[in-house]
Amino acid sequence: GSLGLDLATAVEVILTSQQPQHVPTTTNGPVIVKGEAKGALLIGRSSTGLRGLIVLPGLVDADYTGNIQIVAYAMQPPMIIPKGSKIAQLIPLENLVKDMTQSITRLRGDQGFGSTGGLALLSLRMNKRPVVNATIDNGLEVITMPVLLDSGADLTIFN
Numbered sequence: 001g002s003l004g005l006d007l008a009t010a011v012e013v014i015l016t017s018q019q020p021q022h023v024p025t026t027t028n029g030p031v032i033v034k035g036e037a038k039g040a041l042l043i044g045r046s047s048t049g050l051r052g053l054i055v056l057p058g059l060v061d062a063d064y065t066g067n068i069q070i071v072a073y074a075m076q077p078p079m080i081i082p083k084g085s086k087i088a089q090l091i092p093l094e095n096l097v098k099d100m101t102q103s104i105t106r107l108r109g110d111q112g113f114g115s116t117g118g119l120a121l122l123s124l125r126m127n128k129r130p131v132v133n134a135t136i137d138n139g140l141e142v143i144t145m146p147v148l149l150d151s152g153a154d155l156t157i158f159n
Contacts, residue, residue: 006089039060040059045086
């Protein structure tokens with residue numbers, strides 16, 4: 001079966017510029033799966049981008065109770081999105097980091113788009129960065145030193 005739950009637009013929307021715009025849907029939170037509130041990833045349907053409509057991805061928290069809105073813009077405005085158009089989908093997510101995040105004492109309710117404040121969750125503690133010993137051999141001299149491992153770097157600089 002389908003992995004995502006389609007979202008339909010609640011009203012006709014006319015996009016007159018390339019500025020992102022909120023598009024209300026017919027769906028309110030929370031997202032319930034098998035009787036339990038879940039968070040969800042909101043993404044565009046695969047056909048949406050082919051029509052020149054870009055849906056910005058977002059997260060819907062499990063305790064969100066307001067109208068789930070899509071943020072989208074037209075690549076070539078103007079564009080009309082008819083009421084009932086299925087332009088985005090929700091992919092329910094299990095909260096794998098609930099024990100790692102700070103406890104927020106209030107529920108989100110119907111507050112969205114940045115209502116959690118400045119909380120950031122890093123997947124790696126900054127005082128436990130991966131350090132390895134690197135050996136540099138220029139033919140005349142061999143130097144071994146501890147270096148920070150960054151497997152995503154395109155360039156390595158030694159000083």
